[in-house]
Amino acid sequence: MIDSPPPTPPARHPKDGERRFEEETAACEWAESYRPGKYHPVDLGDVLVDDRFTVVRKLGYGSFSTVWLAHDSAQDAYVALKILVAKQSGTSGKLPTEAAMYRFLEEKTKGDPNKKKTFESHFVKLLSTSTVNGPNGTHTCLAFEPTGPTVNDMLDELPEYKSQRWTPKMRYPVWMAKQILRGVLEALQLLHANGVVHGDVQPGNMLFSLKEGSLDKKTREELSSVKRTTDDDDDSDDNDSYFASPLADCAEFTDPDFNIKLADLGAAYVIDNPPSDNVTPVGLRAPELIFGQPRSVVDPRVLDVWAIGCLxxxxxxxxxxFCVSGYPDEDDCNDDHLQDLSAYLGPLPDDLFSQWKRSHLYFRVKEDGTRVLYNCQLGGIPPGGEAYLYPLETLEEMFDKAAPEVSSSAEALQIKQLILRILQYDPEKRPTVTDILQDAWFTKE
Known part of the structure; x- marks a missing residue:
């Protein structure tokens, strides 16, 4: 016997002048990821960790965690509660990588007032670690100081874009871009000086600081204004997934000296003990990583510095x-990336080109060793087909075409030269983060 479907709930009609659906550009995690080993199910109002943390608002999510604004009854203060997926949580009393790295850096900086000040200024402060048990396993909970939106999210909050989202040229004013990068570079300078590589430098891990006292001025109701992904009339407990709602209205970004904090040390490692894999986004990976060169020879200029050049x-x-498409086939993805590298930054050096196993699909090598690009079509020329060639722009041409609002052509040239100085094929020739901070573009007010 087939069960009859449940009765259809009565339709809710919008009132006069009310929009049935509001515009919403924020995303949320896949519901299918709430399974054993993955996310811990959280609902607003939940009280976690021995009745200590009351969940108020969803701030964000990532591949390995969800992040919630919660009130900490032990400190009578708000925290950003990062709940790791069960598979990434520490077991047998062992701290997860991120918490262990914070402890390491705290020890390295506590004896030096200047280092300690930089650590507290440019890294999100870890307040406590705990665990929570749920239907999908045991999850590590990391309580951090609350911060504002990521560099990705804050772009939508800039006054010039608030009323015209989806404009083709959404970007930070040059002065803001410089201040964002300066904060990140100062954070990386501290890491590298202590033999640590961040390993995942990207806009999603760069956070704006909050205005001092901004959270204290808001009521719990104001802070918990979060839209659900399901209809408000649906009382099912199976659909409690929330859109991320960063604390944009509490963040400081108009002051010329606004502060940026570097977050997520989950991929960080000590240079003497590198991991076997990397989580750097494909488009921010240096060419030597594409060919899987041994991580034992990696220094900060391979992951962190190269990413800074791209950013x-x-x-x-x-x-x-490098807008590399997510091709299912890794070879296709690498081909796309390597062709862009060759076009934007110049021909690959021989030691890298020789490792490109499908280079013959795109280049012919003459007897004198020179290379001739004869095809840009992904996957090579089909049998009996003709070579297909589309115009390839250099980095400088792409920069000028984007027409950034710099103060002068001299400043534009200065920025392009700095990018090219960072994105050198030979990692030994790339500048350190200290070198970059001393570049004329950063030192010029």
Whole structure:
């Protein structure tokens, strides 16, 4: 016997002048990810960790965690509660990588007032660690100081874009881009000086600080204004997934000296003990990582510094430098990336080109060793087909085409030269983060 479907709930009609559906651009995690080993199900009002943390608002999510604004009854203060997926949580009393790295850096900086000040200024402060048990396993909970939106999210909050989202040229004013990067570079300077690589430098891990006392001025109701992904009339407990709602109205971004904090040390590692894999977004990976060169030879200029070069271009122009599509086949993805590298930055050096196993699909090598690009079509020329060639722009041409609002052509040239100085094929020739901070573009007010 087939069960009859449940009765359809009565339709809720909008009142006069009311929009049935509000515009919403924020995303939320996949519902299918709430399964054993993955996310811990959380609802507003939940009280976690021995009745200590009361969940008020969803701030964000990532591949390995969800983040919630919660009130900490032990400190009578708000915290950003990061709940890791069960598979990434510490077991047998062992701290997860992120918490262990914070402890390591606290020990490294506590004896030096200047280092300690930089650590507290440019890193999100870890307040406590705990665990919570749920239907999907045991999850580590990391309580951090609350912060504002990520550099990705804050772009939507800039006054010039508030009323015209989806404009093709959404980017930070140059002065803001410089201040964002300065904060990140100062954070990386501290890490690298202590032999640590961040490993995941990207806009989603760069956070704006909050205005002092901004949370205290808001009521619990004002802070918990979060839209659900399901209809308000649906009382089912199976659909409690919330849109991320960063604390944009509490963040400081108009002051010329606004502060940026670097977050997520989950991929960070000590140089002497590198991991076997990396989580750096594909478009921010240095060419040597594409070929899987041993991580034992990696220094900060392979992951962190290369990413800074790409992000300098992205924040100033409003477009990604290497927009690598997510092809299912890794070879296709790498081919796309390597062709862009060759076009934007010049021919790959011989030691890298020789490792590109499908280069023959795109280049012919003459007897004298020179290479001729004869095809840009992904996957090579089909049998009996003709070579297909589309115009390839250099990095400088892409920059000028994006027409960033710099003060002068001299400043534009200065930025392009700095990007090219960072994005060198030979990692030994790339500048350190200290070198970058001393570049004329950063030292010029």
């Amino acid at each position: 300098l271009f992205e924040l100033v122009t409003g477009q990604r430098l």
